[in-house]
Amino acid sequence: MLPILQIELFKIFKRPRTYISFVAIGAIVVLIQLAFYAEGNNYMAFGLQSLTQSFDIQGKVLNGYLVCYIILQTLLIHVPLLIALVAGDQIAGEANMGTLRLLLTKPVSRTSLLMAKFSASTIYTLMLLVWMAFLALLVSVLIFGTGDLMILKSEEVVVLNKADVLWRYFAAFGFAAIAMTTVAALSFLLSIFAENSIGPIVSTMSIIILFTILSTMDIPFFNALKPYLFTTHMIGWKGFFDAPVSWSPVLGSASILVFHIFLFLATSVIAFKRKDILS
Amino acid sequence: MKNLSIPLFCLCCLSFFCLSPAQAQDANALLAKVKAKLQQVDNYMAEGEMATDVTFINIADSKVKVYFRQPDQFKIVKEDGISILPKGGMSVGLNSLLSGKEFIAVPGGYVQEGNNRLAVLKLLPVAENNGVVLSTLYVNEKDALVYRTITTTKDNGTYETSLQYGKYASWGLPDKVFFVFNISSYKLPKGVTMEYEGSKKASAAKPAGDGKGRVSITYSRYTINKGLPADLFK
Numbered sequence: 001m002l003p004i005l006q007i008e009l010f011k012i013f014k015r016p017r018t019y020i021s022f023v024a025i026g027a028i029v030v031l032i033q034l035a036f037y038a039e040g041n042n043y044m045a046f047g048l049q050s051l052t053q054s055f056d057i058q059g060k061v062l063n064g065y066l067v068c069y070i071i072l073q074t075l076l077i078h079v080p081l082l083i084a085l086v087a088g089d090q091i092a093g094e095a096n097m098g099t100l101r102l103l104l105t106k107p108v109s110r111t112s113l114l115m116a117k118f119s120a121s122t123i124y125t126l127m128l129l130v131w132m133a134f135l136a137l138l139v140s141v142l143i144f145g146t147g148d149l150m151i152l153k154s155e156e157v158v159v160l161n162k163a164d165v166l167w168r169y170f171a172a173f174g175f176a177a178i179a180m181t182t183v184a185a186l187s188f189l190l191s192i193f194a195e196n197s198i199g200p201i202v203s204t205m206s207i208i209i210l211f212t213i214l215s216t217m218d219i220p221f222f223n224a225l226k227p228y229l230f231t232t233h234m235i236g237w238k239g240f241f242d243a244p245v246s247w248s249p250v251l252g253s254a255s256i257l258v259f260h261i262f263l264f265l266a267t268s269v270i271a272f273k274r275k276d277i278l279s
Numbered sequence: 280m281k282n283l284s285i286p287l288f289c290l291c292c293l294s295f296f297c298l299s300p301a302q303a304q305d306a307n308a309l310l311a312k313v314k315a316k317l318q319q320v321d322n323y324m325a326e327g328e329m330a331t332d333v334t335f336i337n338i339a340d341s342k343v344k345v346y347f348r349q350p351d352q353f354k355i356v357k358e359d360g361i362s363i364l365p366k367g368g369m370s371v372g373l374n375s376l377l378s379g380k381e382f383i384a385v386p387g388g389y390v391q392e393g394n395n396r397l398a399v400l401k402l403l404p405v406a407e408n409n410g411v412v413l414s415t416l417y418v419n420e421k422d423a424l425v426y427r428t429i430t431t432t433k434d435n436g437t438y439e440t441s442l443q444y445g446k447y448a449s450w451g452l453p454d455k456v457f458f459v460f461n462i463s464s465y466k467l468p469k470g471v472t473m474e475y476e477g478s479k480k481a482s483a484a485k486p487a488g489d490g491k492g493r494v495s496i497t498y499s500r501y502t503i504n505k506g507l508p509a510d511l512f513k
Contacts, residue, residue, distance in 0.1 A: 051363075054435075054465050058354070059361035077473075148360040154467060154474055159338040159361050216473055226476065238475040243337050249477025 008120035021082035064141030087187035088200030172237040185264035306384035334488035381405035463490030
């Protein structure tokens with residue numbers, strides 16, 4: 001399978017559109033960092049005004065760790081689009097170009113081919129997250145320095161000690177890798193049923209947007225649905241920033257996402273094996 | 280019985296008019312004694328550990344440095360970190376509450392707290408622009424140490440401070456300060472970003488609390504009268 005994986009990776013990274021994601025993430029992160037560098041203190045004063053009316057907050061609230069948290073919060077909603085851009089193209093793109101039938105004439109099983117393509121999509125997803133981690137965490141820390149991390153939630157204000165933050169980011173990026181691989185698996189599954197890549201990309205984003213809206217709306221009927229939507233669990237990385245970490249729900253969410261990855265992948269294999277390839 | 284009531288009333292009036300000035304004099308003298316003790320300290324830097332117990336603030340205990348400079352400059356700093364204190368937290372430092380301010384002291388009797396018989400002093404600020412409306416001090420007359428204060432401010436509600444003394448008692452500086460304030464009226468704003476359901480459940484499972492916030496500082500070391508730069512308090 002390794003040679004096929006190498007070929008698939010070569011195909012992914014040969015396409016210029018693959019790099020759109022890296023450029024987009026780079027541009028957004030740098031813009032956010034620039035904005036915080038120029039106007040960060042005003043933004044913080046505005047964001048904390050409800051708290052500072054009653055409390056004196058001393059210390060460096062605006063630091064690299066906080067900027068990274070804000071970037072993750074902003075970006076992890078949009079990154080699924082960038083992942084769908086590549087994962088949704090894996091099978092549908094080949095079908096669109098008319099190379100899928102030719103590809104399957106090679107002495108490789110359909111399952112191996114699918115696994116290689118999915119592994120390549122996963123590697124791309126992980127590379128995108130590593131790039132994001134490098135920019136959002138490392139560059140932010142270089143520009144803004146480190147310090148305690150203060151997070152404002154609806155229920156409480158959490159202040160994490162500087163020494164207790166870095167491992168949480170590693171864990172959060174690990175969790176984000178599982179969440180984004182779920183998106184890749186969904187997009188990959190939809191790619192099986194399409195003849196061009198626009199369909200799976202748009203479908204993936206539509207499903208994520210719809211599920212996210214259902215996850216966000218605080219209506220009793222939708223609240224009953226929330227635990228069954230994978231988008232509810234995709235923000236489980238935030239659980240690592242509780243003190244102490246609520247391991248049970250975080251690990252539960254990770255398990256549900258892993259289950260979805262296997263479910264989407266197994267469905268992809270079954271559907272692809274039964275598919276009559278005409279293009 | 281009727282015959283007795285008129286002389287009894289006169290006796291009460293007499294005792295009120297004759298004894299009150301003497302007690303007021305005592306209250307002011309005791310306040311002066313407390314202030315004199317505190318004024319031995321022109322400035323200090325103290326190291327200690329701060330613990331915050333507020334239902335909606337989740338912050339670990341941390342090492343802090345506390346700075347004071349006469350008359351009322353007071354600052355708590357967590358090195359390289361974030362500290363959150365209620366506004367008007369100046370009451371944490373007794374020096375900053377009393378130094379450089381004029382009060383009218385009214386005696387409030389005595390209370391027994393543990394082994395200490397404490398004189399109660401009600402302090403009314405003379406200056407109109409003082410943020411404090413009323414302060415009540417519980418003072419041990421023997422050593423002029425303040426063991427408890429209750430301060431009502433114009434803008435920030437009522438604060439209660441308990442003080443424990445040890446090796447720095449001769450300077451009037453406590454080894455431990457326990458600060459209680461009202462948080463029942465405070466509400467955190469609803470978050471605008473998506474929140475993780477697992478975190479929400481964990482927060483909801485916490486006990487509701489009694490509407491009071493508590494901050495304690497346990498001092499390990501004071502550096503007294505060694506000078507502090509003015510820009511430290513900017």
